[in-house]
Amino acid sequence: MPHIAEQIDGKKFMWDKGNYSNEAVAKEKMAKYEKDGFETKLVKEEGKFLVYTRRIVTEIVLEEGGQPL
């Protein structure tokens, strides 16, 4: 089972849970994510191609109900 999170170039990237059997399919997926403003990274692991993404949230909206202290 791949790691759900990976530190790549000092940043945290999250796995999209897909096990892509070839690089072309993975890269196609990456291009789609990048269009939506996500940074992407491709990781090859045990013959599978894994796609990791991240996008910083600049506007933070907390759930109603306040801080659960």
Place this chain on the structure above:
Amino acid sequence: MKGSVLIIGAGPAGMRASAELLNQGFKVILVEEKPTIGGKMAQIDKMFPTNECSTCTILPRMLELTNNPNMTIVAFAETISIEGKAGDFKVKVIKKPRYVDPMKCTACTDCFPVCPVGGIPMEFNFGRGVSKAISFYSPFPPRKALINPEVCTYILEGKCGEKEIPPCVEACEPEAIVFDQKPVEAEFNVGAVILATGLDEMKTEALEEYGYGKFSNILTALEYERLLSGLGPTGGIVKRDDKKEPQAIAWYVLNNPSAVGFMTAVAEAMGTIERNPDASISIFYENLHLNREDYNDFYSKAKESKIKFINADCITVAEGKDGNVDISYDKESFNAEMLVLVPPYAPNKSTLKLAEKIGLELDQWGFFGKKTAGFHPIHTSKEGIFVCGSAQEPRGIDDAIIQACSAASQAAALLGSSRGKEIVAPPKKDILPVNPEDEPAILAIICRCGINIAGLLDMDELIEYTKSLPHVKHVELTPFGCDGVKIRELLKTKDFNRLVLGACSPKTHEDLFFLHTEMGGLNPYLMEIVNLRNQCTWVHSTDKKKATEKAKTLMRMGISRAILLESLNDIHVPVTPACLVIGGTPSGIACALKLGQAGLNVYLVEKEADLGEIKENKNKLMEKMREELNKNEKVKVFTETKVGRVEGFVGNFRAEIVKPNGKENIDIGSIVVATGIDIRAVSDDGDFEKDLLLQRDEKNFFVGMLGILNPLDFNTDGVFKCGSARKAMGLPDAIIDGEGTASRVAGVISKKELVKSPAISFVVDEKCDGCAYCIEPCTAQAITLIEYMQEDGSIKKTVEVNEAICRGCGVCMATCPKKGIFVRHFKPEYFEEMIKSVGGGA
């Protein structure tokens, strides 16, 4: 130019100068005339004006020095010559014979009971308490036995009792006894020398006038400190030589030009009242020179207690009945059961001898004082030889610490180009691999801490109970856990994969225990400290039974946590090699100049048009410093400039500076606040005080880290304070403050990287749903919310922690409703187990 410094005198000033220079990448040779280090600070009980325990404060610092591979401690040695010039001195010392090879002695003490020569008065306790002819000089390091040649019958007569081979030799398994040991001369080639030879009580004929040496139960203040000390001859209970515990005690502070004498009397009187609230205490004094506000506060607090202060130009002392002392003053009289004389202070005898040998000028009182030192209080009449602490003039320990930092920065400025050239890397660690699934095998070490712990608790009961707790493989009792002897010895067997220390406060001792644990070969995060001293014996000092029960509970809780602990590795953070000094005050200028001279980059920011525009700046030393500052290429000065927003963390700050022609961002590794007496100014440009979490007191001075050893530090790592930003002071003190701060800064920015604790926040991505409750409460602003894609096209959220910024405070952990973030080494389940164990189960 050599990259090493020789320091003469291992009291608090000499030790601190050593630590500062080691931290900046210099090799240090520390020469001490006594067999153990610590100086007078090791002999006193509590320090004024903070009332901190002196031993508890200094012992960890001693042990850190003795464990540093770039530190050479030459104890029981005398400096006989210093030749050469600044940057290249040759220093000769003579090591006195101990008749014990310190490299072989393991401090096992097997030789002590077999020695037939006993009843020897202990020099460290000023003749009180007795030892054998072979003994430790004091409880402090280097903890090696030595033989007193004046009483050892084998040395004096060539035989020991009826035996041909002395029993100490027979008892000494490592064969450390060397009866034919002779004085050995050693030579050190160093770039600079720091004199920290300290002071002595002036035991002149004047003391005899007050009965000292003639009548019983008249002591000096330093002698009384040994009675107050838990490590002293009476175990911290004040007793006369006839064993009686005195109820009526008087102090007489003889005409003393410094505040130190009076403050010593007040601290001792307070310590006595703490132990015996019913005691009748009087302090007679000739005059009062309280030159510091905190000294006045301490005095005021003492006046509120039942201590009686009597201003008396003269007292007369006569021998009373039953060993008492009759004191007469101003037609009144006081019958004391003990009289403590506080004489003026004189330079340590070795100061005078040394000054003569190396041709240094002294002031009228015999100190390496400012009067003869040209312009600079830390300089001597020889370039490259500096002075600090009470070798310069009598002073409190915190002042001595600042002077020591200043002396270190003088040496570093001189030898900056040789920084790092002579030091060696620490030895490679041989750490036992421990996996979470490994069966815990716990070593429990319980520290007696002198009388601090063992004086109250039923130690036998506690040990037996601890043995019965789950996974405890061995329990060991040690006189002082902080010396590390038992920790290292037992861990090196590799029989244990957890360590629980029943000892003192992690606040003061965690770093040291980490060091010992690591040196024993165990990952330090597999060690748990149970605070039996501060949280048990100190707060329940009157109820042995209940305190022992609580100690058992605390040990049970500690062991339940230790079972769950995991190995962690340090985090390495790169450092930006530059400093921002805020304020072109005398202390700011002094700090920037010393850093620049040491080859480190500085941005000096002053909001006014000129640097340090105050009347004292007409002082010649200040003028010279400003000239040197202008010439120094490492210092970049910005006038009419303010500091705006600041972000980042130790080693990696970014500050916005607001200049007349616009804003600029600068990257720095450390920040110094040298703003002088200034009120907080918040503008649209930012508020660096808020950004850096700085605090001021009611008088508008910045307040920082607690503790007498930390006068220049803020609680925010990498940020320091000096001069009138921290308290009102005159120009010479402001300069020393600034230079001292330069040493603190250099300890950060002269390194390529800082080692950071791994005990910081960790996100459990499987549980974190990106609710973001943890983000705003994070005081370090270390948490960022991120989104990520799922294969099915949905978007999820989680948080990212900047490990370099995170301080491991745990606020995020407290706010998280999903157990999605925790601080490593402080996982919620650790606390759950501890709480469960309070009820009885481990």
